[in-house]
Amino acid sequence: MDKFLLDIFGSELIKDLIIPVPLFAFVIVFALYAVLAERKVSAFMQNRPGPNRAGGRTGILQPIVDAIKLLQKEMVLPERADKWLYWMAPFVVFTGTLLGFAIIPFSSIYVGVDLNIGLFYFFAITSISVVGMLIGGWSSNNKYSLYGSMRSVAQIVSYEIPTALAALNIVMLAGTLSMQKFCELQAGGIQNWFIFGGPGGLSKVILIPFLVIAALILFISTLAEANRTPFDLVEADSEIVAGVHLEYAGMQMVMFLFAEYAQMFAVSGIVVTLFLGGWQSPFGNAIPVLNTPWMQFAWFIGKGLFFVFVQIWLRWTLPRLRVDQLMQLCWKYLIPIALVCVFAVGLYLVL
Amino acid sequence: MKVYFKNIYLAISSILIGMSITFRHMFQKKVTIQYPEQKLQLPERERNRLFVNMDDCIGCDQCAKACPVSCIDIETIKAVPGDIVGKTGTTSQGKKKALFVPKFTIDFAKCCYCQLCVFPCPTECIYMTDVFEFSTFTRSDLLYEFTDMTPEMAVEKKKKIEEYAIELAKKKETAAAAAKKPVEKKPEETQKPATDIEKET
Numbered sequence: 001m002d003k004f005l006l007d008i009f010g011s012e013l014i015k016d017l018i019i020p021v022p023l024f025a026f027v028i029v030f031a032l033y034a035v036l037a038e039r040k041v042s043a044f045m046q047n048r049p050g051p052n053r054a055g056g057r058t059g060i061l062q063p064i065v066d067a068i069k070l071l072q073k074e075m076v077l078p079e080r081a082d083k084w085l086y087w088m089a090p091f092v093v094f095t096g097t098l099l100g101f102a103i104i105p106f107s108s109i110y111v112g113v114d115l116n117i118g119l120f121y122f123f124a125i126t127s128i129s130v131v132g133m134l135i136g137g138w139s140s141n142n143k144y145s146l147y148g149s150m151r152s153v154a155q156i157v158s159y160e161i162p163t164a165l166a167a168l169n170i171v172m173l174a175g176t177l178s179m180q181k182f183c184e185l186q187a188g189g190i191q192n193w194f195i196f197g198g199p200g201g202l203s204k205v206i207l208i209p210f211l212v213i214a215a216l217i218l219f220i221s222t223l224a225e226a227n228r229t230p231f232d233l234v235e236a237d238s239e240i241v242a243g244v245h246l247e248y249a250g251m252q253m254v255m256f257l258f259a260e261y262a263q264m265f266a267v268s269g270i271v272v273t274l275f276l277g278g279w280q281s282p283f284g285n286a287i288p289v290l291n292t293p294w295m296q297f298a299w300f301i302g303k304g305l306f307f308v309f310v311q312i313w314l315r316w317t318l319p320r321l322r323v324d325q326l327m328q329l330c331w332k333y334l335i336p337i338a339l340v341c342v343f344a345v346g347l348y349l350v351l
Numbered sequence: 352m353k354v355y356f357k358n359i360y361l362a363i364s365s366i367l368i369g370m371s372i373t374f375r376h377m378f379q380k381k382v383t384i385q386y387p388e389q390k391l392q393l394p395e396r397e398r399n400r401l402f403v404n405m406d407d408c409i410g411c412d413q414c415a416k417a418c419p420v421s422c423i424d425i426e427t428i429k430a431v432p433g434d435i436v437g438k439t440g441t442t443s444q445g446k447k448k449a450l451f452v453p454k455f456t457i458d459f460a461k462c463c464y465c466q467l468c469v470f471p472c473p474t475e476c477i478y479m480t481d482v483f484e485f486s487t488f489t490r491s492d493l494l495y496e497f498t499d500m501t502p503e504m505a506v507e508k509k510k511k512i513e514e515y516a517i518e519l520a521k522k523k524e525t526a527a528a529a530a531k532k533p534v535e536k537k538p539e540e541t542q543k544p545a546t547d548i549e550k551e552t
Contacts (some may be wrong), residue, residue: 044377049385317369333359 004109023101023112031261032063038261038312045316073250078141081247085139090248090255092132097259097266099125104269105179107279107296118179119167122270123160126225129259130156133234133244136256140247148243151323152227152234158330159224159231165338166218169211169345170194170274183278190282195275207348210341215275217338219307222267224326227260229315233323268307269300276303398464399483401457403497407442407476410450414468414477422461423468426454428508431515437499442474452498453505459485460493 005015036051036059043050055061077083100122102112115121130153137149171177173194174185186193195215197204224231235243245256272278279296281287289295321329384391393399410427428451430436436448468477487493500508 041377045373047376047379047382049381049383052385313370313373314366317373318366332355 020102020112022110024098026106027098027101027262027265028258030265031258032067034261034264034308035066035257036060036063037308038315041309041312042316045313067254070250070254075252076247076249078247081141082139085135086247087252089132089136089139089244090252090259092135093129093259094132094255094262096126096128096130096132097262099128100266101262101269103179104266105183105273105278106300107293108180108183109293110297111180114178114180117177119171119177119182119270119274122179122266123164123167126263126266127156127160129263132259136244136248140244142247144240144242145244145246147240148234148246151240152244154323155227155231155233155326156225158327159221159334162217162221162330162334162338163225165335165342166214166221167270167274168342169214170198172342172345172349173198173207179273179278182273183280186277186280187285188280189286190277193275193277193280193282203348207345210344211275213337214341214345215271217334217341218274219271219310221330221334222270223311223314224330226263226267226311228264228311230318230321231326232315232320233326238320264308264311265304268304268311271307272300272303393481393483397481397483398466398479400459400480400485401462401468401477402480403455403457404476404478405452405455405497405499406437407444407474408452408455408497409442409446409448409474410452410455411473413471413473417467417471419465419467420461420463422458422463424454424456424458425452427452428505429512430508431511434508434511442476444474446474451500451505451508453500453502453508455497456494457497458494460490 005018006012009015009018039062040050040059049057051059051062053059053062054065077086102125103115103118103122105111105114133152134149137145137147137152140146170182174182176182176185182194185199188199190196192199195208195211197207197211227234233239233243235245240246245253248256277299279300281291281295281299283290285291290299410425412425412427415421415423415425430449430451436451441447464479466479469479485493
């Protein structure tokens with residue numbers, strides 16, 4: 001893709017400007033329709049039909065209607081709020097999330113930037129949104145917002161550790177941090193995915209239980225990083241109204257929402273890339289038609305959307321954790337187990 | 352250590368149970384009733400908006416007296432002997448109507464839908480309908496007028512009874528020597544033409 005665009009335009013600058021456009025479009029469309037999906041799935045799980053007025057029974061136009069409504073809304077500045085920080089916070093949150101998309105490998109021909117430290121970059125850059133949350137909570141001059149942002153920081157910082165540890169298993173196995181390399185290594189069908197031990201001899205079978213557990217840990221802890229239920233203490237409508245979002249209205253609120261839904265797909269993308277073969281077709285090259293660069297888009301987005309669905313599904317199944325339970329889960333369960341997995345994988349690699 | 356692994360097992364198993372329940376619900380039949388298009392069958396003795404059948408109303412004011420919130424407002428004019436009240440002068444059960452009802456309003460902003468006005472009605476002309484969607488933008492729109500008489504008609508009937516009263520007073524003056532009670536005389540006079548009408552019909 002890079003080379004192709006470079007050939008057409010003959011300029012590095014124009015190529016660099018065009019590369020993020022589909023990414024940005026994808027994030028916006030995904031965020032809009034993820035809201036609809038969330039509402040539809042939650043409705044179905046509660047035996048309701050969900051939004052079914054705008055655009056027929058499916059409510060397919062609902063996101064557009066919502067967006068128009070929200071765009072018309074006044075941007076409210078609370079009295080005695082810190083004006084500059086208050087306006088800045090949603091953009092910081094959204095930027096942090098959007099930057100994370102840069103390294104998500106959608107296909108063998110399309111990735112924002114194929115950094116050789118891609119995974120590391122992702123964990124680093126998504127932490128920026130924590131700063132945005134803290135800014136938003138602090139500058140709103142509202143105690144509930146502040147509580148929400150404090151919780152957010154505590155939660156995301158502690159859950160970085162199991163996330164990194166679970167990802168470390170794959171980093172050790174693959175010996176790289178580049179997202180494209182992860183995908184390329186998992187070529188050759190479903191048995192070569194890292195959740196099933198990656199490519200290798202028969203001895204990889206002993207790794208499977210550890211890697212399945214690592215995949216679960218990665219999913220759970222990224223769920224917490226995306227502030228989704230059961231880890232949505234940041235918003236916790238019943239306890240602290242809406243947390244950081246409390247004072248925001250209209251477009252600012254939309255930025256926070258977009259960031260949340262974009263983050264959902266980003267973390268799903270990470271789980272998919274690390275454990276489920278990224279853009280690789282589960283049939284490998286046995287059916288070449290299913291492994292063309294354009295089909296790879298479908299595989300990657302399909303796998304990502306499946307995890308987004310699981311996230312929504314979990315949200316409408318589980319109640320919210322308490323703060324102490326949240327910390328207990330992280331420090332007493334996820335981190336020790338992730339360490340055991342890292343130890344096992346390390347031992348396997350040494351021997 | 353045993354507790355630790357038991358906790359993990361409990362957490363995972365309970366999450367899976369919960370998820371299977373929610374997943375099953377996704378494919379079940381929807382229970383929502385799409386209200387303006389679909390409506391529930393109302394119960395048999397539902398109490399909604401009142402309706403007054405003015406053909407049967409005799410203007411007895413009993414419903415207004417029974418109303419605990421005074422939302423019914425009735426004005427009546429006595430009929431002159433020989434004047435036909437309404438279309439036939441009688442109710443559908445053949446009861447004679449002796450009063451014109453130029454004003455019969457029910458303020459549904461006040462009405463508490465207690466149905467207490469329905470039972471005292473001697474002709475069963477006030478009753479509950481199944482209409483419950485009558486929200487309006489202004490409160491004055493909830494003041495419902497039931498009478499079929501125009502204000503001009505009311506003025507005319509009022510004039511008539513006033514003239515009749517003057518006539519009656521004149522008669523009284525002439526019969527002052529006889530010193531009879533006018534109060535007793537009056538009901539006899541109003542009853543007579545009514546019986547005539549009944550015979551005619």
